[in-house]
Every structure is written in structure tokens, then in C-alpha cells.
Amino acid sequence: MAGVTRKKAGKNAAETAEAAHTRPLRGRPAAAPLRAAKRGSTTAAASGPRSSGSAALRTRAPRRSKADVERRAPRDKAAEREQLEEQCQRLERRAEAAERMLRDTVSTISHDLRNSLSVIVVSARMLMRSIPQDGPGRRQLDAITRAADEINQLAQDLVDAMSIESGSLRVGMSAHEIAPIVDRAIELVAPTVALKPLEITKEVPHNLPPITCDRDRIVQVVANLLGNALRFTPKGGRITVRAEPSGRSARFSVSDTGPGIASDQHPLLFARHAPPRRPMGQGMGLSAFVTKGIVEAHGGTIWVESAPGQGCTFFFTIPAAGLSERAP
Template sequence: MATQDTGPKPPRAHTDEGLRTERAKSDQEYAQRQSSIEKGSDAAIDKARGQADEALQAARDTADGRRARNAAPVAQETLTQERATEDAALQGERDTADAELQDEREERMLALAALLHLERAETDLRLSGERAQADEALATRDNFMGMVSHDLRTLLGGIALQAALLKRGSGEDEAGRRATQAADKIQRFTARMNRLIGDLVDVASIEAGHIRVAPALQDATALVKDSVEAFQPLASAQGLTFDVELRGNTLMAKFDHERILQVLANLLSNAIKFTPAGGRILLRVEPVDPDVRFSVADTGPGIPSHQLEVVFNRFWQARSEDRRGLGLGLYISRGIVEAHGGRIWAESGSDQGSTFLFTLPGAPASAT
């Protein structure tokens, strides 16, 4: 099975996209503002020229009225030619002034564009340097985390093995029963620590933009069966009803079984954690062309609508006073789902229960 390094865009990709968007918006606003200023300037010039032309024409009309009674035809013709010459000269001066104004505007625009380019180039250079330092720091962190997680898992594996041996060698007397209980606790604690280490490694991979998934075309029914087997006992122990709905004749989708099982585990464990006894949890899977959609609904206290956009952020907690876990499960789930090319979201409201939904690419028509 080929493993692909893929995933949601890393934070810097969103930063770059946001920077490009802001720059384009700034350029557009500047161009609109500049155009408005130039139009206002042109309108003011045109208005002043129009008023000057009206005043000149009025003066000429008055003078013409006085001269018409006394001037000879030849003198009147000469006056008309002189005025035509004056008008042509005036228009020539205005054309020259307009050309000079346009040249000044173009020179100013080129100078401002060059200055803006230099400023942005300097910003990009600083950003590139900062990112190079950040990349080096992230590489160091990832290498360190890889070594530490390996060593810790090795130690945890040894602890779990010793706990299993202790449990196996315990007798049937009271001391043996206490030893067995202690061994069970040790195994549960080591399993939780191992999951925590895995979560931290996954967070680092998501941030770097290369979480590993190995999607393959398979039936989601087996995935649901594994989830039910894992969480039905826990739900029953909490006094909850756990129902499953499989809709459609086929639920073929392309996914990494273990990774999507991890997503369902996060969603179901949250539902069980926050739903009071007597409540209900519903796991539904259905085809929604061209995808397959999963949903986990509960009858818990729900999530305020204004928080639905942030529930998938790192370290988010339903209630600040309730610190069960690190708040990484939903963040990791989003990274895994998006690495498959799917989408995950939440629907809820205060005292309305919560529903978490995600989609996975369905089977092509030729494969069903």
C-alpha cells in the first residue's frame, strides 16, 4: 500500500494566501482611490476652464455688440480671424498642459509602483529569512520529537510488558488480586501515554503539512463495526444508548482504515464524555454523491453557535474549567480528514446536542 504525504495546507500557506489577497486588495483600493482623485482633479480643471471660456465668450459678445454698429465689414472679418487664432493658441496651450499633467501622473505612478515593489521585496526578504530560521527550528524539533517519541514508546512498551508479566504471575489470593488491579492500571496508563505521544507527533506532522495517510478503496461498513466494538461497552457503562444507521446499498469510499478509525474514536469518545447518562449517541454513514458522509450526533449540552468555527483549533476545550485531555483530538481529526480530500464540520447550539460530520471521497461510478 503506497503511503502518501499529504494534508491540509500548513499555516504558512494560509499566511501566503492571505498576504497575496491583502496585497491585491490594497492594489485595487489604491488604484480606485487614485482614479477617483484624478477624476476629481480633471473635473475641477474642466469646470475652471468652462467658467473661463464662458467669461471670455461673454466679454467677446459684449465687445462684438458695441463694435458691430461702427466696424466696417473688413475690420469685422479681421477680428474674427484674430479670435480664431487666439482660440487655437489657447487650445494648444491647454493640450500641452494636459500632456504635461498626464506625464507627471505617469511618472508619479511609476515612482510609487517602484517604491511599493521595493518595500514588498524587502518584506519578502525578511519573511524568507524568518522562515528559513523557522524551518531549521522545526526540523530540529521534529528530529528531537521523533527520537523522544521512539524512546518513550520503547520505554512504555517495556512497562506494559512488565505489567503483563506481573499480571500473569499473580496468584488467586488477595495480594494477587491487588497486583492484577495494579497491573491493569499500569497498562491503561501506558496506553493513554502512548496515545498522547501519537497525538503530539500527529500535530507536528499536520503543522508541517505532511501527515501520512494510505487511502484505499474499501467498504466503510467494516470501519463502523470496529468503532462499535470499541465504544459500545464504554457507552453502555456510561448509561448511554449507542445506535448505528447505515444508509444506502453500498458505502465504498477511499480512506485509510486506521486513520479514519482514529477520527471516529475522537468523535465518539467526545460524545460519550459530554453526554449525560440516559442520553443517546447516533453514528450514521450514508452516501452523499459523490462522497460518503459520516456523522456522530449526541444529546449532550451542545456547543454555542459562535464557537463552531473554533472547535477544530488546537487545544480547544468545550469548557475552560474542564481540562480533560489536551484538546488535540478535533484538530488532528480535521488534519486527517482533509488529508483524505474530505471536509469536517460541526452543527450544534446551546442545549441542542452536537453533531460532527465529515466526508470522504466515494467510489468512482465505474468501481461501484
């Protein structure tokens, strides 16, 4: 009897386990995933029986509808665009700060350099007064003053070039007569003219109306063009400075009798890094670039007319002032 009872009990246990595998899940464990699926948080399904006798549940993330994706896309793009704009603004601020620092550094160095050069030039010219034109050491002193003047001009051109490139060049506009401007520019180059015998003539009518300009800047323009002409005009040559009315502007010109400039070089003369102007290899440096920037800051234009062997003429225009604005 005992053996029969144990055999029967084992059979009943097996039947109970099989029933547990085959009948549907009931109660709260099965209902919870269904309720979650209705809420849209997950999607659940009951698997068949595993070898261990337990039922497995599979879950997967809910699928987004096309409408949900389309609604979210503009928000994502707007956030991305805003982030890019913030990055660009940060980079612009950094670039502006670096540019200001560079400009301030160059200005400081240029100022200190010019102060030192002024001492050299003044000392050399004082010595020249005590030495005859053909006396010993006169040529060396001439070379010192010439080199110092060129370095001084280069330092000023460097500061002005950076101001022009950054758009920070300042011009104080008021009405000024033309003749005194030309006279002052000729005075500035007089020491160089004395070292290189040649003729400078001025052709400025007395009845020209005044121009609206920054006087010191226009003096600088004329002096720069005269300096270029002096550099390339041979001894015994001639340089002519003219001014004449041209519509609502005054047209200035500086002509020389030097070797001239090939036509294919004309568009490059006023570039930041200009090529050599003449066969001797001397370039115009920054002076032409600075001159162009100053003229354009006044609302004028500048150009050149030249051909090899026929000299060179630079022209520029400056707007004329009304007679009521005539400078005292």
C-alpha cells in the first residue's frame, strides 16, 4: 500500500506541474504588464513555458508615431542652431580681444620705436650742420637720417594698416584749404630732396574751394606719394604735385619721371603686400595700402596711370566742402 501511495503521489505532482505550464496566467502578475501597456510606457507579452517551468515576459520600448517625430524635430533644430550661435559669438569675442591686444601691442612698440628714432635723427642732423657737404662722414650721416626716416614711416604705416584692416581708422572731418596741405607735405620730404638733387614743382590754383578732410591725414597721403616718387625718381628728375577741381571733389596728383610701372602691376599696387614697383626690387611697402585706406575713409578714390619708361602719376580725389564751411 505504501508503494502504491508513493507512486500515486508522484503522478499527481507531475500532473500538477504540467497544469501550471499549460493554463493561462491569472491574477495580478499578468495584469500589471497589460495595464502598463495601456498607459503607453511599455509593451509586454507572455511567452510560453520555459524549461524551468516559469513564464517569461518580453518588454520593448514604445514606438513613436510620425507625428511625434515631426513635432520634436523643429525643437531639436532650434536648440542646435542656438548652440551654434552661442559658439560663434564666443569665437567672435575671442577674435576681437586678440585683435585688440595685437593692435595695442603694435601701437606701443611703434610709439617707443619712433621716440628712439627721433633722437637718432635729431642728433644726426645736428652733426650735419657742422660738416661741409663734401666733408668726411657727411655721406654716412645722410644714410643714417634717411634710414631712420624710413623706419619711422614704416612704424607709422604699420599702425595705420592695422587700423584700416580692423575698420578703426579715425578721421576728423572739417574744411581745409588745399594749398597749405600741399606745402606741408613738401616740407616733410624736403630733407630727402636735399640729399637727392631733383626738382619738385607745385601747381595748385588759388581759387580752389576747400575740401572736407582730416588735414593731417591728407598731408600724410600727399607725403607718402611724394616719398614713393622720390624713391624711384633718378637724380636730376622732376616731381610735380597738382590739385584741381573735379566735379564735387578736388583731384590731387603726384607725377614723377621715374622708370614707370607695367600695366599688369597696377591692380596690385595698393594691396596689403604689394610686389616690387620697379626693376631695382624696391617695393612700395605699406605706404600705398595705407594711402588708399585713408583716401577711401574720406569718401575718395585713388588710382595710378603709368607705363614703363614714361614715369608714373598717382591720382586721388577728396570731396570738396561748401564755401560756408571754409576753414579760418
